[in-house]
Amino acid sequence: MRYSYIFKLAFKNLMGRKLRTTLTIMGVAISVGFVSLLMAFSFGLQKAATDQITNGDSLRNLDITKGSSKIVDLDNDAIGKISDFSEVTKVYPQVALAGDVQLGDSKSDSIIYGTGGDLLDIIRPNIVGGDLYNHNAKNVAVINASLAHKLTSGNTNTLIGRNIDVRLVLRSDLYTDKNSKTQIKSVQVSIVGVTDEGKTAYMFVPLSTVTDFGVDRFSSLKVQLKSVDDVNTVKSQIEYMGLKVSTVKDTIDQVNQFFQVFQIILAAVGVISIIVATLGIFNTMTISLLEKTREVGLMKILGVKKIYIRRIFMTESLIIGLFGGAVGIITSFVIGQVINYMVYTMAAGSGNASVTIMYFPASLMIFTMAVSVLISLLAGIYPARRSTKISPLDALRYE
Amino acid sequence: MTHSIHPIISIQGLNKVFKVGKENVQVLIDINLDILPGEFVVILGPSGCGKSTLLNTIIGLETPSSGFVKIHGHNIYNLNEDVKTAFRQKNFGVVHQQSNWIKSLNVIDNIAFPLNAIGYRHKRSVIKAKNSLSMFAMEGYSKHSLSELSGGQQTKVAVCRALITNPPIIMADEPTGNLDTASAVGVMNQFEILNREYRNTIVMITHNPIYTEYATKVVNMMDGRISNIEVKNLIYGLNDKHRRHHVVGGKAS
Numbered sequence: 080m081r082y083s084y085i086f087k088l089a090f091k092n093l094m095g096r097k098l099r100t101t102l103t104i105m106g107v108a109i110s111v112g113f114v115s116l117l118m119a120f121s122f123g124l125q126k127a128a129t130d131q132i133t134n135g136d137s138l139r140n141l142d143i144t145k146g147s148s149k150i151v152d153l154d155n156d157a158i159g160k161i162s163d164f165s166e167v168t169k170v171y172p173q174v175a176l177a178g179d180v181q182l183g184d185s186k187s188d189s190i191i192y193g194t195g196g197d198l199l200d201i202i203r204p205n206i207v208g209g210d211l212y213n214h215n216a217k218n219v220a221v222i223n224a225s226l227a228h229k230l231t232s233g234n235t236n237t238l239i240g241r242n243i244d245v246r247l248v249l250r251s252d253l254y255t256d257k258n259s260k261t262q263i264k265s266v267q268v269s270i271v272g273v274t275d276e277g278k279t280a281y282m283f284v285p286l287s288t289v290t291d292f293g294v295d296r297f298s299s300l301k302v303q304l305k306s307v308d309d310v311n312t313v314k315s316q317i318e319y320m321g322l323k324v325s326t327v328k329d330t331i332d333q334v335n336q337f338f339q340v341f342q343i344i345l346a347a348v349g350v351i352s353i354i355v356a357t358l359g360i361f362n363t364m365t366i367s368l369l370e371k372t373r374e375v376g377l378m379k380i381l382g383v384k385k386i387y388i389r390r391i392f393m394t395e396s397l398i399i400g401l402f403g404g405a406v407g408i409i410t411s412f413v414i415g416q417v418i419n420y421m422v423y424t425m426a427a428g429s430g431n432a433s434v435t436i437m438y439f440p441a442s443l444m445i446f447t448m449a450v451s452v453l454i455s456l457l458a459g460i461y462p463a464r465r466s467t468k469i470s471p472l473d474a475l476r477y478e
Numbered sequence: 479m480t481h482s483i484h485p486i487i488s489i490q491g492l493n494k495v496f497k498v499g500k501e502n503v504q505v506l507i508d509i510n511l512d513i514l515p516g517e518f519v520v521i522l523g524p525s526g527c528g529k530s531t532l533l534n535t536i537i538g539l540e541t542p543s544s545g546f547v548k549i550h551g552h553n554i555y556n557l558n559e560d561v562k563t564a565f566r567q568k569n570f571g572v573v574h575q576q577s578n579w580i581k582s583l584n585v586i587d588n589i590a591f592p593l594n595a596i597g598y599r600h601k602r603s604v605i606k607a608k609n610s611l612s613m614f615a616m617e618g619y620s621k622h623s624l625s626e627l628s629g630g631q632q633t634k635v636a637v638c639r640a641l642i643t644n645p646p647i648i649m650a651d652e653p654t655g656n657l658d659t660a661s662a663v664g665v666m667n668q669f670e671i672l673n674r675e676y677r678n679t680i681v682m683i684t685h686n687p688i689y690t691e692y693a694t695k696v697v698n699m700m701d702g703r704i705s706n707i708e709v710k711n712l713i714y715g716l717n718d719k720h721r722r723h724h725v726v727g728g729k730a731s
Contacts (some may be wrong), residue, residue: 084594091582377578380539381639382567382595385559471539474578475530 080387089394103363107403110344110356112411114349123339123438141298145322153297166309171198172297187229190281193289209272221272226280271452376474385467392463400455485512489547523699547607575652586620610638624664630661650682
């Protein structure tokens with residue numbers, strides 16, 4: 080018996096009981112749609128979270144600190160070694176030190192980051208006034224809003240272009256030379272930009288501001304790789320040197336791990352509704368089998384082999400699963416888009432950035448479709464097997 | 479009969495016992511019967527004499543308690559169900575008193591079904607089914623549902639379905655049981671044509687002695703036994719393919 084004919088038979092059988100078929104398909108659709116909505120919600124949240132952490136490019140960066148290592152230092156030697164890795168595009172050193180800032184009568188403690196203009200381009204702090212400084216700049220600073228508020232009571236933008244006196248506390252461990260002593264140096268810089276990030280007062284100054292005082296050990300290195308794929312290899316190589324490496328990928332992995340657990344919990348809830356749908360199909364198929372005892376017997380008398388009878392029943396079940404899955408996915412997708420639109424209009428109304436709260440990746444659709452096909456096949460196995468055991472004589476007995 | 483022809487159906491020492499509760503009921507007792515190719519056998523007997531069980535045993539739906547039935551020399555009871563199904567489909571066209579249908583299919587698709595069952599393309603099987611329906615001038619009913627047809631029309635459709643695979647043997651269990659006289663004559667005439675012109679072997683079960691007129695051999699059954707076998711007419715075309723044969727007696731009317 081040809082597949083096309085088996086399909087035709089199965090389809091006609093289902094169409095012969097429109098109400099029951101429709102109800103069963105709806106049961107599957109509701110259950111599959113529910114699961115798909117739950118998962119889309121979870122994917123949406125996850126995507127919103129990871130999108131905030133990274134803007135794509137930062138994935139291929141590594142942050143290196145000394146950690147607890149007493150052997151290796153973040154000096155030019157280490158930079159040289161890391162730069163020699165073929166996967167590495169560039170290494171950006173950074174120095175963090177304590178200090179204070181004076182503008183007229185106002186004075187504030189601050190963390191001072193010796194940060195090259197090129198590194199600043201990668202960190203890309205959110206600027207609310209002025210601009211970042213470039214690679215060659217000297218005697219400039221980008222301060223954060225927290226520091227700015229300590230220096231002026233007025234609009235922070237008025238600070239742009241003002242000169243401030245910065246005192247740097249140059250600790251002895253910033254020098255390779257073991258005989259060096261902690262010293263305090265003063266420098267005058269001009270404010271070029273204000274960023275709104277951070278709660279404690281800090282500022283960026285060009286790296287040369289501190290290296291000009293002879294600093295040759297760094298607090299941290301940012302390493303840029305050619306490709307995201309190299310992150311794990313390079314990470315382990317650098318860790319082998321005794322340094323501590325953290326990556327944006329690690330953070331995202333942690334977030335993803337959290338959401339994976341979240342998704343598993345949602346999936347467990349979904350499984351219950353899927354089981355109900357499976358029982359629905361099973362019920363429909365079993366009743367259909369009981370009704371068709373004579374018909375199955377007749378088919379055997381007319382020369383249909385057992386395997387084809389089984390296929391007819393499996394196909395009926397499969398059709399229910401396919402339709403139920405498709406209707407469920409489409410409906411959940413439409414509902415998801417409506418929710419997204421509502422969130423978007425609400426966010427726009429209150430002036431907040433909107434997020435896509437319902438996210439339907441292709442993998443989700445494929446997964447839910449696969450699930451509905453799977454449960455329909457599962458629910459069909461028993462009735463299909465039973466059907467082959469029906470005796471042709473059952474067709475001949477009078478009712 | 480002195481022909482050196484091998485029987486197409488050979489029944490030897492056949493017994494069939496049914497268990498009803500704790501009691502054993504012997505439905506068929508020591509049946510011995512040879513049916514030759516081209517015969518029109520009428521098995522005659524009152525209801526409950528085991529006729530239908532005999533028919534079901536011949537086509538392999540029932541298994542004998544002892545003895546055997548050979549079709550073309552093959553004993554089919556040891557075969558697995560699928561092989562049996564294929565064998566039955568190849569050798570027998572079966573018409574039952576109570577017609578059974580695949581309800582979701584219309585007339586033409588029901589007739590075509592045995593061909594679809596063995597893998598014909600649907601288009602091809604429908605063409606054959608239409609041809610066979612024209613045998614009873616019923617082409618106009620092809621798209622009808624079976625429930626819209628009268629008992630006589632349903633039997634005609636059942637005959638069409640039994641013939642669609644060109645089986646050498648036609649087994650009919652009270653085919654005229656539910657029919658009015660005119661419909662019965664139509665069906666019987668068709669059987670006669672099949673027997674005479676297409677050389678189909680026909681085994682027909684009935685309780686109505688009037689149909690013995692069509693038979694080449696009448697098997698009288700009583701209480702599970704064959705009481706006597708009566709050879710009536712010559713098998714048509716056995717000696718001379720082109721010899722027209724005169725039917726003894728009139729037709730059922």
